[in-house]
Amino acid sequence: QQPVQSPQAVILREGEDAVINCSSSKALYSVHWYRQKHGEAPVFLMILLKGGEQKGHEKISASFNEKKQQSSLYLTASQLSYSGTYFCGTADQGAQKLVFGQGTRLTINP
Amino acid sequence: DVKVTQSSRYLVKRTGEKVFLECVQDMDHENMFWYRQDPGLGLRLIYFSYDVKMKEKGDIPEGYSVSREKKERFSLILESASTNQTSMYLCASKAVDNWKGKLFFGSGTQLSVL
Numbered sequence: 351q352q353p354v355q356s357p358q359a360v361i362l363r364e365g366e367d368a369v370i371n372c373s374s375s376k377a378l379y380s381v382h383w384y385r386q387k388h389g390e391a392p393v394f395l396m397i398l399l400k401g402g403e404q405k406g407h408e409k410i411s412a413s414f415n416e417k418k419q420q421s422s423l424y425l426t427a428s429q430l431s432y433s434g435t436y437f438c439g440t441a442d443q444g445a446q447k448l449v450f451g452q453g454t455r456l457t458i459n460p
Numbered sequence: 461d462v463k464v465t466q467s468s469r470y471l472v473k474r475t476g477e478k479v480f481l482e483c484v485q486d487m488d489h490e491n492m493f494w495y496r497q498d499p500g501l502g503l504r505l506i507y508f509s510y511d512v513k514m515k516e517k518g519d520i521p522e523g524y525s526v527s528r529e530k531k532e533r534f535s536l537i538l539e540s541a542s543t544n545q546t547s548m549y550l551c552a553s554k555a556v557d558n559w560k561g562k563l564f565f566g567s568g569t570q571l572s573v574l
Binding site (some may be wrong): 352354358375379380381384390391392393394399408436439441445446447448449450451452 | 465493495500501502503504505508510516518546550559560561562563564565566567568
């Protein structure tokens with residue numbers, strides 16, 4: 351069962367902040383975040399493991415709430431290069447596969 | 461860096477043709493995956509493999525088969541292509557046997573079935 355991402359699309363001006371949410375109906379072991387620019391391969395951003403940790407990568411960070419089975423991706427002071435489609439992928443304990451959400455399209459305008 | 465190479469960037473085929481999509485990775489990864497990407501539906505898993513000659517069905521295996529004769533190569537086969545198989549196909553590989561490891565994706569093959 352696919353996790354649900356929200357919003358489906360967001361348009362920002364450069365320098366604004368964004369939050370992308372990923373919710374699952376299943377207990378999660380790990381949450382992955384990837385970004386895909388138009389015409390390119392998805393690129394790994396970060397993995398969060400159960401335990402409610404928060405991770406950061408420059409101005410992009412994420413949290414994982416194990417009890418709520420949710421993860422959020424935070425983009426701070428967005429740059430033009432942040433434009434793309436963001437996917438979360440979730441796996442439960444012992445899962446053989448990573449199941450992706452439907453994606454969130456982020457557009458950053460100057 | 462790990463390189464995952466898909467043999468074709470664009471393919472145009474006719475309904476009923478047998479289609480082969482090839483994927484090669486150069487980092488000796490055990491695990492390889494085929495996803496299909498459609499607007500609004502995200503990435504959906506078709507098949508995956510954890511070892512040579514081993515395959516497992518993903519979430520949408522109907523109409524597809526796979527082959528893994530060598531560790532570095534994972535092929536997706538459309539036995540009789542149909543128009544509803546027009547899509548972007550992404551291959552990925554992973555080093556570790558749990559989901560603490562990330563996926564490395566190829567650049568994708570955009571398949572059009574006419």
